[in-house]
Amino acid sequence: MTGAKTMDGGAVLDIRGLTVDFDTPTGTVKAVRGVDIAVSKGETVAVVGESGSGKSQTMMAAMGLLAQNGRTKGKVLYRGDDILGLPARRLNRIRGAKITMIFQEPMTSLDPLYTIERQLCEPMVEHGGYSWSAARKRALELLQLVQIPSPERKLKGFPHELSGGQRQRVMIAMALANDPDVLIADEPTTALDVTTQARILELLADLQKRLGMAVVFITHDLGIVRQIADRVYVMKDGEVLEEGEAESLLKAPKHPYTKMLLDAEPEGRKGPVPDSRPILLEGQKLSVAFDLGGGFLKAPQVLKAVDDVTLTVREGQTLGIVGESGSGKSTLGRALLQLLPHQGRVRFSGHDISNADKREMRPLRREMQLVFQDPFGSLSPRMTVGQIVTEGLLVHEPQLSAKDRDRRACEVLEEVSLDPAMRNRYPHEFSGGQRQRIAIARTMVLKPKLVVLDEPTSALDRTIQKQIVELLRKLQRDHGLTYLFISHDLAIVRALADRVMVMQHGRIVEAGETEAIFEHPVQDYTRELIAAAWQNLEPVGGN
Amino acid sequence: MARYILGRLLSAIPTLFLIVTISFFLIRVAPGGPFDLERPLEAKVMENLQRIYQLDKPLWQQYLLYLKSVASGDFGPSFYFRDFSINELFAASLPISITLGASALLLALVVGGFMGMIAALRQNRSTDYAMMTAATIGVTIPNFVVAPLLTLFFGVWLGLLPVGGWNNGAAQNMILPIITLALPQIAVVARLTRGSMIEALRSNHVRTARAYGLSNYAVVVVHSLRGAILPVISYLGPAAAALLTGSVVIETIFGIPGIGRYFVQGALNRDYTLVMGTVVVVAVFVIVFNLIVDVLYALLDPRVRYD
Numbered sequence: 001m002t003g004a005k006t007m008d009g010g011a012v013l014d015i016r017g018l019t020v021d022f023d024t025p026t027g028t029v030k031a032v033r034g035v036d037i038a039v040s041k042g043e044t045v046a047v048v049g050e051s052g053s054g055k056s057q058t059m060m061a062a063m064g065l066l067a068q069n070g071r072t073k074g075k076v077l078y079r080g081d082d083i084l085g086l087p088a089r090r091l092n093r094i095r096g097a098k099i100t101m102i103f104q105e106p107m108t109s110l111d112p113l114y115t116i117e118r119q120l121c122e123p124m125v126e127h128g129g130y131s132w133s134a135a136r137k138r139a140l141e142l143l144q145l146v147q148i149p150s151p152e153r154k155l156k157g158f159p160h161e162l163s164g165g166q167r168q169r170v171m172i173a174m175a176l177a178n179d180p181d182v183l184i185a186d187e188p189t190t191a192l193d194v195t196t197q198a199r200i201l202e203l204l205a206d207l208q209k210r211l212g213m214a215v216v217f218i219t220h221d222l223g224i225v226r227q228i229a230d231r232v233y234v235m236k237d238g239e240v241l242e243e244g245e246a247e248s249l250l251k252a253p254k255h256p257y258t259k260m261l262l263d264a265e266p267e268g269r270k271g272p273v274p275d276s277r278p279i280l281l282e283g284q285k286l287s288v289a290f291d292l293g294g295g296f297l298k299a300p301q302v303l304k305a306v307d308d309v310t311l312t313v314r315e316g317q318t319l320g321i322v323g324e325s326g327s328g329k330s331t332l333g334r335a336l337l338q339l340l341p342h343q344g345r346v347r348f349s350g351h352d353i354s355n356a357d358k359r360e361m362r363p364l365r366r367e368m369q370l371v372f373q374d375p376f377g378s379l380s381p382r383m384t385v386g387q388i389v390t391e392g393l394l395v396h397e398p399q400l401s402a403k404d405r406d407r408r409a410c411e412v413l414e415e416v417s418l419d420p421a422m423r424n425r426y427p428h429e430f431s432g433g434q435r436q437r438i439a440i441a442r443t444m445v446l447k448p449k450l451v452v453l454d455e456p457t458s459a460l461d462r463t464i465q466k467q468i469v470e471l472l473r474k475l476q477r478d479h480g481l482t483y484l485f486i487s488h489d490l491a492i493v494r495a496l497a498d499r500v501m502v503m504q505h506g507r508i509v510e511a512g513e514t515e516a517i518f519e520h521p522v523q524d525y526t527r528e529l530i531a532a533a534w535q536n537l538e539p540v541g542g543n
Numbered sequence: 544m545a546r547y548i549l550g551r552l553l554s555a556i557p558t559l560f561l562i563v564t565i566s567f568f569l570i571r572v573a574p575g576g577p578f579d580l581e582r583p584l585e586a587k588v589m590e591n592l593q594r595i596y597q598l599d600k601p602l603w604q605q606y607l608l609y610l611k612s613v614a615s616g617d618f619g620p621s622f623y624f625r626d627f628s629i630n631e632l633f634a635a636s637l638p639i640s641i642t643l644g645a646s647a648l649l650l651a652l653v654v655g656g657f658m659g660m661i662a663a664l665r666q667n668r669s670t671d672y673a674m675m676t677a678a679t680i681g682v683t684i685p686n687f688v689v690a691p692l693l694t695l696f697f698g699v700w701l702g703l704l705p706v707g708g709w710n711n712g713a714a715q716n717m718i719l720p721i722i723t724l725a726l727p728q729i730a731v732v733a734r735l736t737r738g739s740m741i742e743a744l745r746s747n748h749v750r751t752a753r754a755y756g757l758s759n760y761a762v763v764v765v766h767s768l769r770g771a772i773l774p775v776i777s778y779l780g781p782a783a784a785a786l787l788t789g790s791v792v793i794e795t796i797f798g799i800p801g802i803g804r805y806f807v808q809g810a811l812n813r814d815y816t817l818v819m820g821t822v823v824v825v826a827v828f829v830i831v832f833n834l835i836v837d838v839l840y841a842l843l844d845p846r847v848r849y850d
Contacts, residue, residue: 063754064753065750065753065754067745068666088759091756092756092757092758093756094756095753095754095755095756096754096755096756096757097756100754100755101751101754101755103747103750103751103754105747108746108747108748109747109748109750109751110748110751111748111749111751111752111766111770112748112770112844112845112846113769113770113843113844113845114765114766115845122752122755122757122761123755123756123757126755126756126757126758126761127756158845158846160845160846171751174755
């Protein structure tokens with residue numbers, strides 16, 4: 001916790017009665033409806049809300065960065081002067097100098113065609129009165145300040161040569177270059193791995209303490225709010241529902257929506273499955289290697305995405321596979337389902353299915369199903385929900401009549417709590433959470449034994465995530481399902497899984513019963529992951 | 544990079560070999576020969592001609608002889624323009640066509656690029672619609688309609704410019720042919736630039752540039768246009784080929800002694816060596832331009848690397 005706890009009259013940035021309308025072909029969309037947000041010197045204010053709440057658009061509008069079809073009304077006072085609707089030339093004396101921003105998408109927020117140095121120096125030369133050579137010197141200092149390894153080399157490099165976390169550090173460096181009064185951070189850690197997230201947050205908090213600027217932090221993650229914010233604004237449907245000091249608001253929320261958000265942390269635990277239960281899935285010494293080219297005169301380059309992994313899953317068990325992006329957890333899931341060629345053996349309900357061909361796999365396929373991460377990309381936009389849900393039946397139960405299939409579609413949609421009357425609609429008419437229910441219904445219609453869930457909740461808001469967790473739990477109870485739950489989200493894994501396997505660089509770091517792993521992690525990497533996920537509860541260690 | 548360029552040039556050799564081989568036999572399949580006239584020549588005369596031009600030898604021998612001479616840079620004698628070798632014909636005409644084509648390409652890039660940029664900045668406003676309507680017209684009206692109209696207007700009515708002729712490359716003789724040649728390319732370049740520019744203006748890194756209060760010039764030219772120009776660069780290869788072949792009509796209408804007319808005359812007269820020569824020249828142009836495009840791409844986009 002840093003900085004002033006209360007808001008005095010001297011707000012650096014004071015947004016008053018801000019509205020944002022978008023003109024669309026289907027009419028006007030009111031994205032922001034009269035929002036008041038203020039931040040004082042040295043204060044960190046969090047703007048919290050789920051997707052579509054208007055939290056980002058409020059800040060974009062304040063900085064004159066709306067899309068062409070957006071219209072803004074209200075006041076944006078910077079040190080008492082209204083900067084809303086200023087001509088670009090005058091607004092540009094403030095943007096990038098006095099008020100700077102960091103964005104959600106570190107991968108695309110830097111220009112791919114220019115060096116890091118050039119991009120860092122541009123705003124300094126433009127606003128800070130630096131010469132190019134002075135700016136270059138400061139750029140190096142800034143990269144050291146944001147703790148980028150070998151900064152001299154990184155300065156001469158291009159964005160694509162940096163990782164997501166490093167690019168976000170460059171953005172932070174850029175934001176600090178001209179000693180701003182206000183830093184607006186729009187979901188700066190959402191696209192990053194948890195351990196990277198923790199380090200970036202730590203860096204931001206530390207820099208704020210040292211430099212004393214005001215920070216507006218836009219996020220959907222209450223854990224982050226708890227960790228860094230002095231005050232909170234809760235937004236929904238373009239309005240501020242509640243605001244107040246972070247500590248008291250999070251402890252005693254007044255508005256039911258805030259209560260629901262706070263309550264959205266997935267709850268419950270799953271008890272272990274007795275060893276007497278038969279083994280459903282078994283993988284022995286599994287390895288998956290990807291060829292990265294080379295060959296002929298060059299040495300072949302191989303990436304071991306999965307490296308010597310052995311696991312067993314009993315009937316009714318939920319095995320959580322956790323790890324950061326690139327740890328090989330999705331690849332492992334696919335190899336187990338024989339969707340990727342692999343080395344080692346896989347047994348599924350008594351059959352050896354290692355590298356079995358399509359024909360051998362077909363009868364077993366219905367018993368092992370897969371749900372993907374992206375609820376938008378994994379449903380065909382040209383098929384109705386009914387067709388999507390029953391498509392598997394065409395292969396596995398070809399004797400069914402169209403009428404039978406329609407009945408099965410109704411049943412299964414009801415089972416995942418969707419209105420069966422909606423089966424004749426198309427996927428684009430559904431929200432992300434509803435689509436994920438459709439994707440789950442598509443697997444359930446085949447009455448599988450094993451379902452591999454590959455980050456099924458990552459693209460969803462917290463409140464929706466909680467509902468999906470409840471649904472998965474209910475389905476498991478009703479049908480005795482076995483889950484392989486692949487996720488980087490430890491809170492959800494802890495709620496759903498009775499066994500956990502931690503992966504890094506394609507190998508198993510640690511495995512065991514869920515509570516044992518979470519309460520008494522043995523390996524440093526596991527500890528770091530857990531610390532990063534529950535940073536609101538305990539201080540983050542490490543670099 | 545130098546290695547890459549060398550590799551590409553070496554790989555052009557088999558490509559050219561294939562092109563020469565296919566076109567050599569294709570033209571021979573076409574009925575008639577270079578010395579077939581309406582009133583047939585005397586048998587003795589024909590025999591002599593065939594022997595001089597080595598047409599009496601078996602086809603495979605002719606092919607090998609031709610390969611050998613092409614490899615040494617000699618395209619052989621013209622069958623129709625007696626007393627001239629193909630090399631001599633090209634030496635006189637190729638520079639003219641290249642001057643026309645290069646000027647038209649440059650004009651297309653500058654004018655089309657500018658139009659596309661302005662249209663993108665004024666997206667869905669009247670300027671945008673006007674530019675894009677002009678571009679559509681530019682693509683749809685064929686050059687054999689544009690050329691006479693321009694000649695009529697500027698040459699005959701206003702008397703500002705000559706209606707035709709080369710006049711040793713005098714500037715006023717070049718204006719109308721270059722404009723006619725460039726018009727459809729201007730239209731294509733404008734449309735391409737507009738599309739990629741709109742995309743660039745909406746990209747996250749341009750939002751960053753705006754958020755950091757960079758000047759309009761920096762936002763539009765430095766951070767948007769450079770990325771937006773990449774698709775236009777990749778169009779340069781096909782554009783160069785189109786300009787070279789498009790010159791056939793233009794050179795005929797304006798009476799310009801460029802290489803274009805040889806495309807038609809060579810084929811009609813069964814002037815085997817002339818046809819082959821033009822095929823090789825066009826092929827070399829396309830290959831070289833595609834190489835230039837790829838090198839330019841690597842220079843403009845640091846993510847593209849050839850090693």
